[in-house]
Amino acid sequence: MTTRTVGEGVQRREDPRLLTGHGRYLDDLGRGALQAAFVRSPHAHARITDIDIGDAWELDGVEAVYTWEDLPGRVAEPLPVLIPHPALTHARTGYCLAKDEVNHVGEAVVMVVARDRYVAEDACGRITVRYETLPAVVGLDLARRGERLVHDDVPGNVAANLRQEVGDVDAAMAAAPNTLTLDLAIERSASMPLEGKGVHARWDTDDGSLRLYSSTQTSTGLRAAVAAKLDLPLAKVEVVTPDVGGGFGVKIVHPWPEEVLVPWAARMLGRDVKWVEDRREHFVSSAHERGQLQEVTVGFDDDGRLLALDVRFWHDNGAYTPYGIIVPIITATQLLGPYKPGAYRVEFWSVYTNTVLVTPYRGAGRPQGCFAMERTMDAVAAHLGLDRTEVRRRNFIQPDEMPYDQGLMFQDGRPLRYDSGDFPSSLQKLVDLVGWDDFAEYRAAASTEGRTVGLGIGCYVEGTGVGPYEGGHVQVETSGRVNVATGLTTQGQGHETVLAQVVADELGVPFEDVHVTTGDTRRMPYAVGTFASRGAVMSGNAVALAARGVRAKALRIAADALEVSPDDLDIEGGVISVRGAPGTSIDLRTVAVLSNPLRYAFDVSAQAATQFAGTFDPDRPPVADDDEPGLEGQDFYSPTQATFANGMHAAIVETDPVTAEIRILRYCVVHDCGVMVNPMIVEGQVHGGVAQGVGGALYERMVYDESGQLLNASFMDFLMPYASEVPHVETDHLETPSPLNPLGLKGAGEAGCIPVSAVIASAIEDAEGFPVRSMPISPAELWELRRQHASRTDPAQEGAS
Amino acid sequence: MKPAPFVHHAPRTVEEAVAVLAQVGTDGKVLAGGQSLVPLLSMRLATPGHLVDIGGVTGLDGLDVTDEHVRVGALVRHAGLERHDGAAAALPLLRQAVRHVAHPAIRTRGTTVGSIAHADPAGEMPAVAALTGAVVEVVGQGGAREVAAADFFVGPLETTLAPDEMVVAVRFGRLPAGTRTRFTESARRSGDYALAGVALAVQVDGATVAGARASFVSVTPVPDVLDLTPAVGGHPVDDLPLDAVADAVAAHVDPDSDIHAGADYRRMLAAELTRRALATVTTEVTVGAA
Secondary structure, three states: OOOOOOOOOOOOOOHHHHHOOOOOOHHHOOOOOEEEEEEEOOOOOEEEEEEEOOOHHHOOOEEEEEOHHHOOHHHHOOOOOOOOOOOOOOOOOOOOOOOOEEOOOOOEEEEEEEOOHHHHHHHHHOOEEEEEEOOOOOOHHHHHHOOOOOOOOOHHHEEEEEEEEEOOHHHHHHHOOEEEEEEEEEOOEOOOOOOOOEEEEEEEOOOOEEEEEEOOOOHHHHHHHHHHHOOOOHHHEEEEOOOOOOOOOHHHOOOOHHHHHHHHHHHHHOOOEEEEOOHHHHHHHOOEEOOEEEEEEEEEOOOOOEEEEEEEEEEEOOOOOOOOOHHHHHHHHHOOOOEOOOEEEEEEEEEOOOOOOEOOOOOOOHHHHHHHHHHHHHHHHHHHOOOHHHHHHHHEOOHHHOOEEEEEEOOOOOEEEEOOOOHHHHHHHHHHHHOHHHHHHHHHHHHHOOOEEEEEEEEEEEEEOOOOOEEEEEEEOOOOOEEEEEOOOOOOOOHHHHHHHHHHHHHOOOHHHEEEEEOEOOOOOOOOOOOOOOHHHHHHHHHHHHHHHHHHHHHHHHHHHHOOOHHHEEEEOOEEEEOOOOOOEEEHHHHHHHOOOOOOOOOHHHHHHHHHOOOOOOOOOOOOOOOOOOOEEEEEEOOOOOEEEEEEEEEEEEEOOOOOOEEEEEEEEEEEOEOOOOHHHHHHHHHHHHHHHHHHHHHOOOOEOOOOOEOOOOOOOOOOOOHHHOOOEEEEEOOOOOOOOOOOEOOOOOHHHOOHHHHHHHHHHHHHOOOOOEEOOOHHHHHHHHHHHHHHOOHHHHHHO | OOOOOOEEEOOOOHHHHHHHHHHHHHHEEEEOOOOOHHHHHHOOOOOOOEEEEHHHOOOOOOEEEOOOEEEEEOOOEHHHHHHOHHHHHHOHHHHHHHOOOOOHHHHHHOEHHHHHHHOOOOOHHHHHHHHOOOEEEEEEOOEEEEEEHHHHEEEOOEEOOOOOOEEEEEEEEOOOOOEEEEEEEEEOOOOOOEEEEEEEEEEEEOOEEEEEEEEEEOOOOOOOEEEOHHHHOOOEOOOOOHHHHHHHHHHHOOOOOOOOOOHHHHHHHHHHHHHHHHHOOOOOOOHHHO
């Protein structure tokens, strides 16, 4: 057998390039291209009354100034609703450049193309847009009251209202011996990739074709969108993703206005045009996520078993809904986590506000759902005086109940049916890892030193690897080099390594010989994209299937040449040999030569192949009817449903008794994403996810004032955690293979961030002794909470009330 | 985020620099380390027509220790001050404080004198200047003058520096023998602008505190000095009336609320940080250990 690399922590082959400054990012491309800049709305809600270009044209180097009036055909139409849904009754999208009205600060109004970005921004400064301001709708409370409207024709600001129910919640709730109601809130945050968005368009006037480089998470989707918008044949548009410095969800939205305008301008001007988003633009004109208000009512028996769960939540979708209602749908369905709640009803309202639009950010609605469920579990435990792990244990779906159908429709329109998982074992591992049972002792010891500590827990299930499909193309060159292409895109995950591991194992070639290309429509025109923790599951299985096809073809050709049965052949280290007959072998590269009847002896392999050439049959064509030239093949992986990974986290925090500063002392993760192709990369994903989760739990928020101005639109005031704020993460793994795909994989990309707010809230609550129902939480807010609770428990105050 | 057009001046001498400043008046800005100014330029929050880049001016990078002062030239980077053993030995507070200035990368470019001229109430080094009774050396068209720190800072980002003047050095005053200093602050993330911070100088005479003074970061509009001697003078160093000190600090500071913390929290924090810093002066710590 060939030495397997799947399951090994193979060093990431992209790292030397990326870590030594040799990455090629969007802004590294297109030297000499014209550059675009935008005049963006300074108002959250306003009618445009006049646009005065002024003397912008007189600046040396200005090549074009465009407003909505200049846009032709479909470029002038509203941007598409990518994912319609029957419940999304009032979908609204913006225009590439604002027409008549702006609905959030940062919306693009005028585009300037100039010699360089400096001149373009100078020109923007000379353009005057006059507005008639309208009252802004900011915050969920104001939005759901519906007194002020974001869009005049959307009553109550409600884009979508969706209700799902499993069982009879009203009856089960009425019969429940105990009920509790929780009001919960989660603030906004954002993906914040270190590299913002960027587009570079190369228009070939002679060929009438467009090559578009974008830092997108979906090159095929963008290609189709741009071809449609610009009315170009698909064959004349190619989209390539260079190295991309993070995505985390925001770059799956497509087309962004700039992704239409930049290639359109390139065609208009017959010149390369480039736009690279700056950080301020990213804050006000890309996308945010998370913001929700939730009301949870839970009915449970005296043992803490859930009998009924009734959830209502309001989701802030910002000014537009180009990505539909994926985020609240995921919250509504993934909220259930590893539990079976008895009857379950969930209803959400996705509402408009005059703020930056909301689209999936790593976790994509799951952190909010997990927060609701896990705060509820802690509340049930507190109410009954039970250990928090015991309440969870009693509500777990058991391993012998798998596959388990929650009775709901998931984000992909398919049943929410968990494929596998062993939740009791995962919890036991976590209890052991964090030392759950010894914590009381630790707390008592800390207390004698005047220290306040708390222990928190959070569990989740994550639907990963959603379809519809991903493709793989595998080609063995006559040099022995193996080219692998898949269409989904890479933002640093390590696909070059992981997919090479899979193909090396499947094909029986050295890992070093395998070279992976992602996100290039020239190499794989059918693909979906990178989101929903689907890269390894979808493309991993796709390239595995393609490699299996190529392997079968190689064995067939080799069997012919060696005059043996394919069943007697093995491939190892790129050499095909007869089992039990060492010495009788043929190199895979020689087979690659034999696979192509056009056999110019350009290289050593071709010369070596002559000994196997044999005689040909004059009555048969050189390529058989059911065959193709070349040792290559393509296959697609298309699953019937998502795979469901899971994880459980615990943290120990310390809160300063005076200043309320919050320190994470330990952070423990037990993670089950099925078979791990590369455990090191999985751990890296978990660590990165936890880091973003810590940001969401303790640091990050989007601070809008009531007029809709984002007050912290810079890295000075939007507090992404530094390395110094991220705790050391202790991990343990369980590998429950997915029965749904050939490799047994489940996704891991988003896992780390999902439960962090729930876990930290749980730990702070445990330390402080009062409920924490809103996240993130800062020291100043915790200090304020303490003041409120101190005054509430003050007997004098109680007597007065 | 590209700066608006400006004229870049690269004088070689202080005289040339102030000549340009005199010529361009309020349309000019001095560029030294650029760690505050360049972001303001990039966001076009500041759009001076002329930048007087003093990076090439000779004679401004000196760091000299005398019996009375530690004199820091206008081109001495925070990192240079941080690493200067002579300065740390003469006035331990300098190293104690400068380590809290942002991150190493920023300290490598940013200058201590630039930070003082910028007069941000969230700056660490203005507070140190105030507490040490520093003298700000200023040169303008009309010649050189010296301004006491107490007279230099007049408001947030506001000093008595005239448009045609630049700071060429700051002389931090060395503190009397027996003075123990502390610098501590609390920020949302390591290296951020502090929510509150305190520089503390405690005069110890044997086992008794003779006097104490403090200046603050981010909680006073200008880095003024609070004399804590009435609260702690004459008390044993290991039994100080910390509550009284905290009360005095809470009464003295005047923080604003912002998106990171409210005024009440910052007032509490300033008082608590001072209390904790003071509680550690029972032991003399060597500068390198902090």
